[in-house]
Amino acid sequence: MSAKNRLSQLAQRTVEQPISYLMREALARPELISLAAGFVDQASLPVESTHDALEHLLSQPAQGRAALQYSTTMGDPLLREILLSRLVSADQSTACKQSIEQVIVTAGSNELLYLIGLTLFDPGDIVFCAAPTYFVYLGALQSFGVRTVGLEVDTEGVVPQALTFAMEKYLTEGLGSRIKAIYLTTYFDNPSSITTSSNRRSELVEIVKRWNQKHDMMYIIEDAAYRDLRYYGDDIPSLLAADEDGDTVIHTSSFSKSFSPGLRVGWGVLPPELVHPISSQQGNINFGSPHFSQQAMIAILQQGSFEKHVEKIRMEYRKKLQAMLQAAEMHLGDLQNVSWLPATGGLYVWMCVAGIDTGADGPLFRRALDMGVLYVPGCHCFPKEGEPIQHDMIRLSFGVQSVERIEQGMHCLAKAVHEVLDKQPQTLPAEA
Ligand SMILES: Cc1ncc(COP(=O)(O)O)c(C=O)c1O
Numbered sequence: 001m002s003a004k005n006r007l008s009q010l011a012q013r014t015v016e017q018p019i020s021y022l023m024r025e026a027l028a029r030p031e032l033i034s035l036a037a038g039f040v041d042q043a044s045l046p047v048e049s050t051h052d053a054l055e056h057l058l059s060q061p062a063q064g065r066a067a068l069q070y071s072t073t074m075g076d077p078l079l080r081e082i083l084l085s086r087l088v089s090a091d092q093s094t095a096c097k098q099s100i101e102q103v104i105v106t107a108g109s110n111e112l113l114y115l116i117g118l119t120l121f122d123p124g125d126i127v128f129c130a131a132p133t134y135f136v137y138l139g140a141l142q143s144f145g146v147r148t149v150g151l152e153v154d155t156e157g158v159v160p161q162a163l164t165f166a167m168e169k170y171l172t173e174g175l176g177s178r179i180k181a182i183y184l185t186t187y188f189d190n191p192s193s194i195t196t197s198s199n200r201r202s203e204l205v206e207i208v209k210r211w212n213q214k215h216d217m218m219y220i221i222e223d224a225a226y227r228d229l230r231y232y233g234d235d236i237p238s239l240l241a242a243d244e245d246g247d248t249v250i251h252t253s254s255f256s257k258s259f260s261p262g263l264r265v266g267w268g269v270l271p272p273e274l275v276h277p278i279s280s281q282q283g284n285i286n287f288g289s290p291h292f293s294q295q296a297m298i299a300i301l302q303q304g305s306f307e308k309h310v311e312k313i314r315m316e317y318r319k320k321l322q323a324m325l326q327a328a329e330m331h332l333g334d335l336q337n338v339s340w341l342p343a344t345g346g347l348y349v350w351m352c353v354a355g356i357d358t359g360a361d362g363p364l365f366r367r368a369l370d371m372g373v374l375y376v377p378g379c380h381c382f383p384k385e386g387e388p389i390q391h392d393m394i395r396l397s398f399g400v401q402s403v404e405r406i407e408q409g410m411h412c413l414a415k416a417v418h419e420v421l422d423k424q425p426q427t428l429p430a431e432a
Contacts, residue, residue, distance in 0.1 A: 022376060
């Protein structure tokens with residue numbers, strides 16, 4: 001019997017994350033300028049404020065010992081209270097529809113997304129996603145045996161007609177009851193940087209609620225991981241705020257991008273009927289996310305360090321985003337084949353190199369590596385079904401590198417693009 005046969009069905013369905021080979025490239029060649037990883041800016045990670053918070057936490061032995069103990073599975077009640085009141089005020093809600101019983105703290109929001117999957121999905125279930133979407137979650141959904149269906153997006157987010165069309169299609173095929181959720185990153189999507197507009201938010205919630213009146217319950221998973229990373233314009237209320245009865249939207253969020261991914265503090269707000277099922281899954285895994293990190297986060301929030309840090313990184317990232325967009329304009333602006341979406345927040349620029357296969361086996365990826373720059377091939381960000389996979393997209397991240405390295409990296413990328421366009425007949429894989 002081969003080792004593979006001894007694995008569970010779930011393990012057999014699980015494949016290595018596509019980013020792993022990119023990480024290996026980056027590690028093997030430290031001189032590479034990686035515009036691939038979605039890591040946060042190393043230089044501005046909040047060492048001092050975390051130090052102050054920990055000093056405060058450990059200054060009184062009893063408090064320190066409590067922080068070093070287990071907590072409740074759903075998370076520290078004070079942290080959950082702070083999180084909910086921050087969300088209500090960010091959403092400009094007059095009344096709070098949710099109770100702190102519905103707030104859960106997890107080890108990063110990825111854990112919560114996984115717990116949601118464990119709780120809701122069986123093999124053969126259908127989850128709609130934006131095309132493109134966060135590829136790490138596509139991997140998790142594949143492990144659950146879920147059919148991921150990509151929906152068309154425009155600059156305001158997922159196109160409502162695309163959602164209705166997909167619902168009708170699967171209903172006609174007798175698969176209406178297999179539709180379990182739509183997963184949306186509503187602020188500065190990874191990779192497209194698109195923020196779902198206010199009108200779209202209500203439209204999408206309305207469509208799902210209408211569906212739920214007639215069919216089996218489906219949820220909207222709202223991933224708000226990048227909400228705090230806004231560099232232009234005003235914040236807008238979450239999808240959760242548009243869910244009048246509070247039974248449709250599962251909201252997930254995180255301090256990873258806005259403060260520190262190393263602390264691993266993610267959180268979410270669950271519809272009441274999912275509180276027990278999801279917390280039971282979390283109980284199976286770790287009896288609750290690390291209590292010490294939760295206590296550190298409380299101190300960080302109470303000392304006002306979080307707000308100050310977000311202010312600071314918004315300025316840093318704005319400069320980096322500008323540097324990336326200006327370099328793109330300067331070195332690639334003359335090419336008709338190349339275009340990109342105007343990002344106003346988040347960590348990514350989503351670029352199209354029309355007609356060129358940007359995949360790891362295509363000409364651009366290798367040439368870019370030779371030139372010293374790494375990007376994420378866009379094809380990894382597309383669900384398996386629905387909207388066709390686009391093979392001529394690239395995800396560029398401006399989070400990690402300095403302004404100078406971003407400019408250098410973009411220059412290298414542009415040289416590679418120019419060379420490939422000059423040399424090569426513009427061909428794409430057959431299905432593109
Ligand atoms: C869209 C999106 N959601 C969720 C996460 C998970 O982040 P974390 O688990 O660190 O909160 C990420 C990380 O890159 C992301 O890009």
